[in-house]
Amino acid sequence: MRAPYDNEPRTLDHRTGPHGEIVLREHDGQLQIIANGTFLMDTSDGRSERLLVDAAHETLDERPAPSVLIGGLGVGFSLAHAATDPHWGRITVVEREAAVIDWHRTGPLAPYTAEAFADPRTRIVHADLLAHLDDPAAPTYDALCLDIDNGPDWTVTEDNDSLYSPAGLAACTRRLNPGGVLAVWSAQPSAGFEKALRNAGFEGVRTHEVAVVRGVPDVVHLAVRAA
Known part of the structure; x- marks a missing residue:
């Protein structure tokens, strides 16, 4: 899925919190996020993260200034891409790891999202x-990009x-406006998740x-809340 690396990775920050271990490291000029020993993402290629946002927008009906929730800040590709699109209205990012937010505010990932963070x-x-999805005080959205x-697997x-359970998908439904779009990124297709949707x-x-260099394609699962 990712290009091969030549050198040993260098740890830039390492923290342990309520959800376990989160690490930011540099490898062959790319920044990587590792959670509990699992590689999550790096800064080498944001095509699928950008597609996540674009596919949600294209699936929406033509409503003015639709709102979007981005679940997971990661290396910031989805947020940065959404902020370059003037058609989006309110852009909310929900991130559970304080370390990831810190890396974007004042750390090595700041160059990727500085303009998006400054966007009103x-x-x-x-x-x-x-x-957040279960919080009755939270707003509703036109798109959820997770x-x-x-x-899911x-x-x-x-x-x-x-x-990804029935209860979780019910929470997504409640947080979506009628006709709103749920978009979920995955490193591989999941027929079971399609059935659950x-x-x-x-x-x-x-x-x-989404075509990748090697292996099975990345995918974006898309679904619409009934109007």
Whole structure:
């Protein structure tokens, strides 16, 4: 899925928090985020993260200034891309790891998101994604773009499994406006997740493939809340 590396990685920051270990490292000029020993993402290629946002926007009906929630800040590709699009209205990012937010505010990842952080449409929420989706005081959104795991079948921590369960998908439905779009990034297709989306009452369920250098394609799972 990623290009091969030549040199040994260099750890830039390492923290342990309520969700386990989170590491930022540099490898062959790229920055990488590792969570609990699992490679999450790096700065080498943001095509699929940008597609996550674009596919959600293209699936929406033509409503003015749609709002978007980006689940997971990561290396910032999705946020930075959303902020370059003047058609988005409110842009909210929910990130549970304080370290990741710090790396973007004042650390090595700041160059990737400085303009997006300064955009008045952007709001960064330090919270667990499922807790935010379940919060009755949280706003609703026109699009949910979720990229917190390597996919529904390959979660970073076991408690993330609940996001893809019937209860988690019901929370996504409640947080979406009628006709709103749920977009979920995955490192591999998941027929089981497509079935779960249909069982949860979503319409227009489809999977958009993203070509990679080697291995199975990355995908974006798309589904629409009934109007």
